[in-house]
Amino acid sequence: LNGEVPKDQSLDNSLALMQEGYEFIRNRCRKYGADLFEARLLGQKVVCMTGEEAARIFYDNEKFQRKGAAPKRVQKTLFGVNAIQTKDGAVHHCRKMLFMSLLSPEGVNQLKSLAEVHFQEAVSRWKKMERVVLFDEAEVILCKIACEWAGVPLTEEEAKERAEDFSAMVDAFGAVGPRHWKGRRARTSAEEWITGVIEKVRTSELDTRQGSALHSWAVHRDPDGEPLDANMAAIELINVLRPIVAIATFITFSALALHEHPECREKLRTEGDEYKEWFAEEVRRYYPFGPFVGARVKQPFTWQNYNFAEGQLVLLDMYGTNHDYRLWEFPEQFHPERFRDWDGNLFKFIPQGGGDPAKGHRCPGEGVTVEVMKVCIDLLANKITYEVPEDQDLTYSLTRMPTRPQSGFILTNVE
Ligand code: HEM
Numbered sequence: 279l280n281g282e283v284p285k286d287q288s289l290d291n292s293l294a295l296m297q298e299g300y301e302f303i304r305n306r307c308r309k310y311g312a313d314l315f316e317a318r319l320l321g322q323k324v325v326c327m328t329g330e331e332a333a334r335i336f337y338d339n340e341k342f343q344r345k346g347a348a349p350k351r352v353q354k355t356l357f358g359v360n361a362i363q364t365k366d367g368a369v370h371h372c373r374k375m376l377f378m379s380l381l382s383p384e385g386v387n388q389l390k391s392l393a394e395v396h397f398q399e400a401v402s403r404w405k406k407m408e409r410v411v412l413f414d415e416a417e418v419i420l421c422k423i424a425c426e427w428a429g430v431p432l433t434e435e436e437a438k439e440r441a442e443d444f445s446a447m448v449d450a451f452g453a454v455g456p457r458h459w460k461g462r463r464a465r466t467s468a469e470e471w472i473t474g475v476i477e478k479v480r481t482s483e484l485d486t487r488q489g490s491a492l493h494s495w496a497v498h499r500d501p502d503g504e505p506l507d508a509n510m511a512a513i514e515l516i517n518v519l520r521p522i523v524a525i526a527t528f529i530t531f532s533a534l535a536l537h538e539h540p541e542c543r544e545k546l547r548t549e550g551d552e553y554k555e556w557f558a559e560e561v562r563r564y565y566p567f568g569p570f571v572g573a574r575v576k577q578p579f580t581w582q583n584y585n586f587a588e589g590q591l592v593l594l595d596m597y598g599t600n601h602d603y604r605l606w607e608f609p610e611q612f613h614p615e616r617f618r619d620w621d622g623n624l625f626k627f628i629p630q631g632g633g634d635p636a637k638g639h640r641c642p643g644e645g646v647t648v649e650v651m652k653v654c655i656d657l658l659a660n661k662i663t664y665e666v667p668e669d670q671d672l673t674y675s676l677t678r679m680p681t682r683p684q685s686g687f688i689l690t691n692v693e
Contacts, residue, residue, distance in 0.1 A: 284315040286316065301326075321391050324592070328599075329606055330599065330604075333594060333599055335581055336640045340576065341576065344366055347365050347572045347574045354461075355450035355465055370639075371499050387524070392426060393420075410688065420518075420523045428519060431484070443467055444519060447464050447468070448521075449680065451679065452678070454509070491518050523640075527567055531567075532557070546656070558655060564601075599628050
């Protein structure tokens with residue numbers, strides 16, 4: 279049966295993955311006219327799949343698990359070793375409920391208010407600067423917001439360095455060589471810092487609000503009733519801080535979208551909150567950030583004539599699904615209004631994973647991401663004026679993962 283499923287003939291596709299990046303899975307699915315194909319990556323057989331139906335299968339907890347899916351190199355940079363991304367069943371559920379409650383509508387509102395204050399404050403600084411690199415600025419601001427909200431002490435002097443560490447962890451996920459090692463060093467240093475903070479909470483040296491992310495992770499217990507060791511608690515707290523800093527990428531792409539589609543600026547001014555939301559959603563759909571996500575087959579099943587064997591590694595194409603012409607009309611066009619009739623299908627629009635976040639691994643931070651993006655979109659479109667100098671490189675590569683506009687989006691003459 280498996281003979282009917284396309285097998286990429288190359289001995290190993292690792293090089294092709296590096297060369298094609300975000301488009302690797304989509305290119306092959308298109309070539310074969312199939313939703314899935316078999317390949318070899320880093321010496322092992324992998325099934326790559328794309329589209330809504332594939333996402334539905336991938337997020338079925340009976341069929342897939344995360345145990346053994348994330349390579350150590352990703353755990354040692356992006357996720358943290360043995361973090362929620364690698365857990366299944368009761369432990370996953372227990373930790374996920376804490377993430378979900380921290381990022382409830384109340385948490386989202388607090389973060390949104392902090393974003394309004396901090397980004398507004400930044401404008402007075404930007405006015406005095408000759409060139410503002412939006413990506414770099416946004417990372418530091420978001421790091422301050424994240425720490426303030428979470429209850430983690432952060433001095434003005436250390437904000438930049440801490441932000442750079444969180445950024446380097448994300449920047450390492452698709453990297454080999456120096457970028458990977460930079461991410462590893464950044465993680466070691468961030469874990470040391472946050473582990474120390476958790477320990478101080480536990481010994482009552484540091485007072486922190488009950489209900490804050492810091493306090494919650496310091497006292498969290500897994501279903502076995504044992505508290506997490508201080509390093510594990512730090513890793514999960516970092517799983518809240520680091521991705522808030524990563525919203526800088528979508529903020530930078532939002533600025534690019536505004537620049538590339540000036541017609542949207544007028545609508546952002548006149549059409550109110552709904553249009554801002556569509557704009558933010560379209561940025562998350564159209565521009566590349568998360569390429570794909572991996573899991574292992576929990577028990578054998580057959581889909582599209584392919585026998586998925588227990589333990590088999592499977593990659594789901596997030597970028598390609600968000601650009602699937604069967605799901606999106608003119609997917610290569612940036613068109614915020616497409617979200618006017620959005621049916622809320624959790625397997626079609628998957629910029630931060632698919633399915634119901636409360637039941638599986640989908641990102642619990644989408645609400646925060648969209649609200650913080652909207653604050654920045656409003657700022658850029660309606661509250662300030664600026665120029666976008668031509669002597670900068672606004673292109674972004676689809677082969678570097680993660681990617682962003684090369685110059686980080688430079689603004690001048692901010693008023
Ligand atoms: C999981 C993307 C922002 C916290 C994920 C996943 C992706 C993702 C692709 C994995 C989904 C899966 O494994 O199936 C993004 C992107 C963001 C973002 C592109 C934009 C900046 C956030 C924010 C937070 C957050 C702001 C928290 C404040 C998490 C956590 C998980 C996760 C804790 C693990 C969930 C689990 O394994 O159950 N995110 N995320 N993310 N994200 Fe996000």
